[in-house]
Amino acid sequence: MTEGSAAQGARGPAVNRTELTPLLFVERATTVYAPRIGVVYGSRRFTYAQFGRRVRQLATALVRTGLRRGERVAALAPNVPALLELHFGAALAGGVLVAINTRLKPPEIAYILEHSGARLLFTDAELAVPLRHVQPLPSVEHVVTIDDPEFAPGAARSFDGPEYEQFLDVEPDLALPFRVPDEDDLFSINYTSGTTGRPKGVMYTHRGAYLNALSEVIAHRLEPTAVYLWTLPLFHCNGWCFPWAVTAAGGRHVLLRKVDPPLVWRLINAEGVTHFNGAPTVLIMLINDPAAPRTPLARPLRIATGGAPPSPTLLAQWEAIGAEITHLYGLTETYGPHTYCDWQPEWNQCDAATRARLRARQGVPSAVACELRVVDEQMRDVPADGETMGEVVMRGNNVMRGYFADPTATAEAFRGGWFHSGDIAVMHPDGYIELRDRKKDIIISGGENISTIEVEQVIAGHPDVLEVA
Amino acid sequence: MTEGSAAQGARGPAVNRTELTPLLFVERATTVYAPRIGVVYGSRRFTYAQFGRRVRQLATALVRTGLRRGERVAALAPNVPALLELHFGAALAGGVLVAINTRLKPPEIAYILEHSGARLLFTDAELAVPLRHVQPLPSVEHVVTIDDPEFAPGAARSFDGPEYEQFLDVEPDLALPFRVPDEDDLFSINYTSGTTGRPKGVMYTHRGAYLNALSEVIAHRLEPTAVYLWTLPLFHCNGWCFPWAVTAAGGRHVLLRKVDPPLVWRLINAEGVTHFNGAPTVLIMLINDPAAPRTPLARPLRIATGGAPPSPTLLAQWEAIGAEITHLYGLTETYGPHTYCDWQPEWNQCDAATRARLRARQGVPSAVACELRVVDEQMRDVPADGETMGEVVMRGNNVMRGYFADPTATAEAFRGGWFHSGDIAVMHPDGYIELRDRKKDIIISGGENISTIEVEQVIAGHPDVLEVA
Numbered sequence: 001m002t003e004g005s006a007a008q009g010a011r012g013p014a015v016n017r018t019e020l021t022p023l024l025f026v027e028r029a030t031t032v033y034a035p036r037i038g039v040v041y042g043s044r045r046f047t048y049a050q051f052g053r054r055v056r057q058l059a060t061a062l063v064r065t066g067l068r069r070g071e072r073v074a075a076l077a078p079n080v081p082a083l084l085e086l087h088f089g090a091a092l093a094g095g096v097l098v099a100i101n102t103r104l105k106p107p108e109i110a111y112i113l114e115h116s117g118a119r120l121l122f123t124d125a126e127l128a129v130p131l132r133h134v135q136p137l138p139s140v141e142h143v144v145t146i147d148d149p150e151f152a153p154g155a156a157r158s159f160d161g162p163e164y165e166q167f168l169d170v171e172p173d174l175a176l177p178f179r180v181p182d183e184d185d186l187f188s189i190n191y192t193s194g195t196t197g198r199p200k201g202v203m204y205t206h207r208g209a210y211l212n213a214l215s216e217v218i219a220h221r222l223e224p225t226a227v228y229l230w231t232l233p234l235f236h237c238n239g240w241c242f243p244w245a246v247t248a249a250g251g252r253h254v255l256l257r258k259v260d261p262p263l264v265w266r267l268i269n270a271e272g273v274t275h276f277n278g279a280p281t282v283l284i285m286l287i288n289d290p291a292a293p294r295t296p297l298a299r300p301l302r303i304a305t306g307g308a309p310p311s312p313t314l315l316a317q318w319e320a321i322g323a324e325i326t327h328l329y330g331l332t333e334t335y336g337p338h339t340y341c342d343w344q345p346e347w348n349q350c351d352a353a354t355r356a357r358l359r360a361r362q363g364v365p366s367a368v369a370c371e372l373r374v375v376d377e378q379m380r381d382v383p384a385d386g387e388t389m390g391e392v393v394m395r396g397n398n399v400m401r402g403y404f405a406d407p408t409a410t411a412e413a414f415r416g417g418w419f420h421s422g423d424i425a426v427m428h429p430d431g432y433i434e435l436r437d438r439k440k441d442i443i444i445s446g447g448e449n450i451s452t453i454e455v456e457q458v459i460a461g462h463p464d465v466l467e468v469a
Numbered sequence: 470m471t472e473g474s475a476a477q478g479a480r481g482p483a484v485n486r487t488e489l490t491p492l493l494f495v496e497r498a499t500t501v502y503a504p505r506i507g508v509v510y511g512s513r514r515f516t517y518a519q520f521g522r523r524v525r526q527l528a529t530a531l532v533r534t535g536l537r538r539g540e541r542v543a544a545l546a547p548n549v550p551a552l553l554e555l556h557f558g559a560a561l562a563g564g565v566l567v568a569i570n571t572r573l574k575p576p577e578i579a580y581i582l583e584h585s586g587a588r589l590l591f592t593d594a595e596l597a598v599p600l601r602h603v604q605p606l607p608s609v610e611h612v613v614t615i616d617d618p619e620f621a622p623g624a625a626r627s628f629d630g631p632e633y634e635q636f637l638d639v640e641p642d643l644a645l646p647f648r649v650p651d652e653d654d655l656f657s658i659n660y661t662s663g664t665t666g667r668p669k670g671v672m673y674t675h676r677g678a679y680l681n682a683l684s685e686v687i688a689h690r691l692e693p694t695a696v697y698l699w700t701l702p703l704f705h706c707n708g709w710c711f712p713w714a715v716t717a718a719g720g721r722h723v724l725l726r727k728v729d730p731p732l733v734w735r736l737i738n739a740e741g742v743t744h745f746n747g748a749p750t751v752l753i754m755l756i757n758d759p760a761a762p763r764t765p766l767a768r769p770l771r772i773a774t775g776g777a778p779p780s781p782t783l784l785a786q787w788e789a790i791g792a793e794i795t796h797l798y799g800l801t802e803t804y805g806p807h808t809y810c811d812w813q814p815e816w817n818q819c820d821a822a823t824r825a826r827l828r829a830r831q832g833v834p835s836a837v838a839c840e841l842r843v844v845d846e847q848m849r850d851v852p853a854d855g856e857t858m859g860e861v862v863m864r865g866n867n868v869m870r871g872y873f874a875d876p877t878a879t880a881e882a883f884r885g886g887w888f889h890s891g892d893i894a895v896m897h898p899d900g901y902i903e904l905r906d907r908k909k910d911i912i913i914s915g916g917e918n919i920s921t922i923e924v925e926q927v928i929a930g931h932p933d934v935l936e937v938a
């Protein structure tokens with residue numbers, strides 16, 4: 001009696017399998033958390049029922065443009081409701097979201113549009129202005145402009161085509177399934193800067209996005225009472241997968257056009273914010289703003305930071321108002337967070353200096369990341385002595401599927417069967433990693449990677465500049 | 470430029486995929502939580518480093534018996550460390566765990582041993598005594614006896630073969646990987662009683678076990694500070710997947726040979742228990758015991774209950790000491806919990822009677838369960854009116870792979886592409902289900918299903934009984 005034969009003969013069609021996809025989270029939130037406010041943006045407030053309806057309307061409208069399964073849908077927008085809705089609606093329509101870094105210059109944006117082959121572009125009206133001079137936009141056939149009358153009222157129309165709310169104004173097709181044929185299909189492509197100077201398209205799958213979102217619900221302790229403030233750009237690694245994680249938890253998204261410190265502090269108080277994410281530079285700006293509180297906050301506040309270790313001063317400043325900072329590390333290629341400086345309850349007994357030293361370490365792989373090594377040039381593990389440096393390499397469910405339409409770069413990044421981060425770290429005896437340097441010549445500004453070559457090209461583009469080094 | 474061709478050519482060997490398995494959780498806990506106490510049983514305390522070593526030793530010893538991949542490993546034991554270790558060690562050795570209900574009679578145990586084809590049996594010394602008369606045990610070639618000198622010191626040896634600690638006393642093979650070739654492979658088989666009177670072997674996969682454990686970390690808010698008391702039998706749906714969930718969270722397992730109320734209350738205080746699970750009958754017994762506290766507990770206590778809705782009185786009694794009760798519902802065929810009465814923060818404003826009424830509902834599918842319907846005989850959804858009754862059917866990642874070596878029963882359970890629970894429920898307008906009846910003639914005792922035919926057979930087996938109806 002072998003189990004194989006029994007199982008094969010017995011298994012019904014997919015009775016015991018649902019392909020993993022973040023779409024399951026929005027489907028669930030739309031029913032389970034239907035009457036709860038899921039999205040806040042200025043004076044606009046959507047329940048999860050309303051949000052779900054808008055996502056379905058968006059997907060229905062996308063399908064009606066003739067979108068084919070696997071086709072790319074580009075978006076250029078700050079953290080407005082439309083971009084959050086695109087993080088579900090594009091996939092519900094069978095499309096692949098390409099959320100573009102809003103800090104890029106028009107030629108780089110044009111390169112991404114061309115490389116991704118997106119026929120549809122959703123663009124914020126204000127951000128569209130510099131794109132006027134790139135006409136026609138490569139590959140793009142339809143432009144949907146997102147107006148923001150409350151926070152950017154003056155933006156004039158730069159492209160033909162409908163406004164977002166007008167585009168959305170269709171009867172939702174309730175037959176569109178929150179299911180995908182294969183969890184390894186593409187969910188999104190996130191273009192990132194590399195040393196080559198040309199953005200590379202990092203491919204995320206439905207499975208990877210789903211698993212990382214679940215892991216974040218756990219690591220950040222997202223609950224139905226969570227109120228998440230969107231200080232982190234949605235375009236940045238799809239907001240570290242938080243569009244899906246916050247929705248999975250039934251928490252509330254509080255959107256934000258830009259990180260304006262007095263507004264951030266006002267929202268933290270008025271909306272009862274419990275969570276936000278940002279690079280240390282953002283945290284420094286916020287805590288040193290005159291609007292920052294001087295006494296402990298009314299509610300617990302959990303902050304995740306990455307891109308650089310938080311300094312002891314910064315930690316002390318936030319601790320003083322009762323906030324808890326988690327240090328994490330990852331790359332666009334790892335769906336954002338890969339390691340967490342997983343805080344051992346026993347460490348609370350340490351003095352402030354020791355706690356800050358422990359907190360500065362990038363930590364250990366998340367509950368779903370699992371596979372990380374620090375290796376020498378021959379792919380041998382460096383000793384876990386906290387001193388020997390090596391490159392951080394990862395593999396597994398939160399490593400990208402590869403670079404879109406770039407097998408050479410993918411093969412190079414995946415050499416030896418592991419993703420090479422380009423980051424140099426030591427491994428501590430307790431298994432926590434600590435970054436020491438970057439292999440690549442990369443400048444980090446506001447948590448975003450900027451390649452020196454890109455900067456050189458921009459500077460070199462100025463008419464008064466002759467040479468750049 | 471199609472994404473398909475780029476992706477196919479670019480993808481390295483499994484760089485972006487790790488097969489899902491609960492083994493990943495114990496590997497991670499063994500390193501990340503190495504110095505923390507992971508397991509407590511009476512005076513025995515194991516750190517996660519020690520627990521991981523014991524799991525590796527167990528797997529190494531199992532491999533040395535000649536265990537083949539996919540072969541079944543049977544266990545008959547109360548909630549002792551050995552059975553928790555088998556929940557990882559059997560799979561690490563490539564085996565499939567069959568944890569047997571300790572309340573079954575020898576002929577039923579013999580049937581399970583024969584049907585599963587297990588060549589290895591791990592048995593608690595005390596529980597082995599009634600098995601003496603079943604000689605030779607069907608299929609079993611090796612018996613490992615688990616002594617329990619602290620809590621069951623008097624048990625004499627019933628079978629030849631090593632004691633568990635002696636079996637474990639090998640140098641662990643560190644090359645055994647915490648990985649599996651295919652996440653859809655079998656992890657365990659849990660025999661459950663049905664109306665046919667013969668236990669059926671419910672097949673769990675690595676993928677299903679992994680996803681459900683992650684979902685439980687979220688639903689039960691398991692954190693590294695969690696201290697989980699094992700009042701629920703480990704043999705029952707593999708302890709509702711909690712061996713993996715608590716380990717994934719880096720929490721602490723507090724084991725318990727049997728639910729002895731004064732001991733339970735002593736452990737809740739002495740070990741700082743934060744979580745336990747049990748059927749309402751268990752909760753009634755505990756809260757009405759003279760040892761129960763009359764004032765609020767020192768720490769928050771989260772309890773999950775299932776098998777029957779908790780009564781308003783029971784809820785009030787536990788609320789009075791500060792405990793929070795979650796009501797859930799599931800079957801062995803759904804890895805234990807499938808739905809949770811997901812508590813909306815807004816409901817805290819309701820009066821006690823309304824809260825109790827809301828809490829009595831079985832709720833909505835968990836974050837990973839997703840797919841549940843209440844249907845009529847033609848598989849049409851009943852109206853969500855809270856009145857029309859129908860059968861609860863489920864499918865997806867937390868439905869079993871099927872019944873082991875029983876394609877007929879599997880096909881019957883999976884008819885129409887959904888798992889038929891046999892439970893009758895109504896669907897409320899907000900999407901929460903509430904059970905009304907059971908289709909099957911099943912008696913529930915202490916949260917365990919007992920088929921009436923089984924009971925009839927036991928009664929009929931008594932020499933003074935002539936006929937049973």
